[in-house]
Amino acid sequence: MNLRQLFVLRRSFARVTDLFYWPLLDLFFFGFLSVYLGRREGAPMIAGLLLSALILWDIFFRVQQGISVSFLMELWTRNFVNLFVTPVTVTEFLVAMMVWGVVKILITATLLTTLALLLYGFNLFTLGLSLVPFVIGLIIFGWAVGTVITAIILRYGQAAETLAWSLAFLFQPFGAVFFPLSVYPQWLVGVLLLMPLPHIFEGMRAVLAGQPLPLHHLGWAFLLDAIYLLVAWAFFGYMFTLARQRGLLLKAQE
Amino acid sequence: MLLGLIAPTGGTIRILGQEMPRRREAILARVNFSSPYVALPHDLTVRENLVVFSHLYNVAEHRRKIRDLGELFGVSHLLDRRTGRLSSGEIARVNLVKAFLNDPQILFLDEPTAALDPEAADAVRTLLMRQRDERGLTIFYTSHNMREVERLSTRIIFLHHGRIIADGPAEQIVREYGKADLEEFFVALARSEREVSQ
Numbered sequence: 001m002n003l004r005q006l007f008v009l010r011r012s013f014a015r016v017t018d019l020f021y022w023p024l025l026d027l028f029f030f031g032f033l034s035v036y037l038g039r040r041e042g043a044p045m046i047a048g049l050l051l052s053a054l055i056l057w058d059i060f061f062r063v064q065q066g067i068s069v070s071f072l073m074e075l076w077t078r079n080f081v082n083l084f085v086t087p088v089t090v091t092e093f094l095v096a097m098m099v100w101g102v103v104k105i106l107i108t109a110t111l112l113t114t115l116a117l118l119l120y121g122f123n124l125f126t127l128g129l130s131l132v133p134f135v136i137g138l139i140i141f142g143w144a145v146g147t148v149i150t151a152i153i154l155r156y157g158q159a160a161e162t163l164a165w166s167l168a169f170l171f172q173p174f175g176a177v178f179f180p181l182s183v184y185p186q187w188l189v190g191v192l193l194l195m196p197l198p199h200i201f202e203g204m205r206a207v208l209a210g211q212p213l214p215l216h217h218l219g220w221a222f223l224l225d226a227i228y229l230l231v232a233w234a235f236f237g238y239m240f241t242l243a244r245q246r247g248l249l250l251k252a253q254e
Numbered sequence: 255m256l257l258g259l260i261a262p263t264g265g266t267i268r269i270l271g272q273e274m275p276r277r278r279e280a281i282l283a284r285v286n287f288s289s290p291y292v293a294l295p296h297d298l299t300v301r302e303n304l305v306v307f308s309h310l311y312n313v314a315e316h317r318r319k320i321r322d323l324g325e326l327f328g329v330s331h332l333l334d335r336r337t338g339r340l341s342s343g344e345i346a347r348v349n350l351v352k353a354f355l356n357d358p359q360i361l362f363l364d365e366p367t368a369a370l371d372p373e374a375a376d377a378v379r380t381l382l383m384r385q386r387d388e389r390g391l392t393i394f395y396t397s398h399n400m401r402e403v404e405r406l407s408t409r410i411i412f413l414h415h416g417r418i419i420a421d422g423p424a425e426q427i428v429r430e431y432g433k434a435d436l437e438e439f440f441v442a443l444a445r446s447e448r449e450v451s452q
Contacts, residue, residue: 001306001310003305003306003309004295004298004302007298007302007306008295008297008298011297011298011336073295077293077294077295077296077297078291078292078293079292079293079294080292081259081287081289081291081292082287082292082293082294082307082352083310084257084258084259085257085258085259085282085285085286085287085362086282086310086311087278087282087283087310087311087312088310089278089279241261244258244259244260244261245260245261247259247260249260250259250260
């Protein structure tokens with residue numbers, strides 16, 4: 001399955017654009033913005049905060065897309081039925097898409113991290129080893145969201161394909177990605193903390209500010225990740241069964 | 255249902271002695287499928303597509319297999335061309351290469367000649383008949399072309415609103431219903447349905 005994605009990457013301009021063009025535009029935008037704000041406000045930390053948030057956000061978003069867009073590609077090319085009459089199981093299909101999501105972010109994040117260092121003098125690895133659990137936490141949540149989107153597309157067909165690009169952005173203003181939780185009204189904070197993203201990004205900001213890794217945020221992030229991923233898999237399994245019962249697997253690519 | 259894409263509402267399906275969908279993976283490793291209503295990814299070359307499906311079917315020595323099948327179905331010269339740039343006749347033959355990759359014991363072919371001109375359709379039919387005879391292959395073949403059905407099939411099943419209304423060799427069906435050939439039987443069936451609905 002991933003071999004197929006690699007072949008596409010070699011030949012599809014649209015997929016290369018997904019991988020490089022949009023992340024690079026984001027990097028340039030936030031990079032120059034942080035340079036400007038850093039000079040104006042006299043807050044050199046701002047570049048680190050914005051660029052770390054951007055790169056980590058991109059990890060979540062690309063992993064989610066790695067799953068849902070890979071699935072959509074099979075529908076667009078009418079290859080979906082061909083795949084599901086091979087001995088490949090649904091679990092193998094899902095795992096292959098999850099792995100592809102990780103491969104994609106390895107490529108994109110390496111590029112962004114290198115350019116952030118070269119152009120803006122920001123080294124993401126100042127987050128040190130604490131970067132690892134943050135990244136893992138984001139990957140797992142990206143898998144969960146991507147799996148849910150895929151399940152919805154499976155049930156409602158290509159009419160729901162816009163979710164592959166839009167749903168993740170719902171988490172951007174409410175995930176404490178670029179600004180701290182203290183910005184939100186108090187009543188909302190409790191609700192937002194039911195998502196792993198605010199825990200991860202709060203943790204990132206704490207480490208950048210020179211504080212020790214906030215283990216309680218990390219613990220909550222992983223616990224919530226595990227719950228969301230299990231729920232996402234169960235939801236996908238339910239939708240797949242429903243699709244088989246209603247003959248939707250044949251109609252999905254129409 | 256036979257390929258596990260739709261769940262049956264009742265009854266059981268056994269293919270090659272195994273229950274579908276309970277033994278789905280084991281069954282699907284020994285069968286294959288082709289239809290003009292599904293496609294191989296158009297942005298990959300023919301070879302890339304066949305390599306991907308070789309892996310999905312766990313085909314040993316897939317390079318040799320692709321080369322041999324390419325020669326057999328006359329698509330060797332197309333292997334490095336993008337699938338999206340092929341004509342419908344070429345695509346039909348490439349789909350058949352894909353369908354034979356895992357040396358299936360049963361082949362499900364959904365109107366494999368539907369999009370082809372008469373000459374290309376005849377070439378595909380001849381190839382299929384030769385493979386059927388040489389490999390002892392069982393082919394489930396759906397078609398609205400009654401001449402094709404008559405030529406290819408040893409047993410024909412007419413499904414009408416989900417029910418079997420005729421089942422047997424072409425001569426038997428034609429004899430039972432007092433028709434000149436399958437085409438006449440098919441047309442009479444379609445007309446009777448129209449009259450009932452009116």
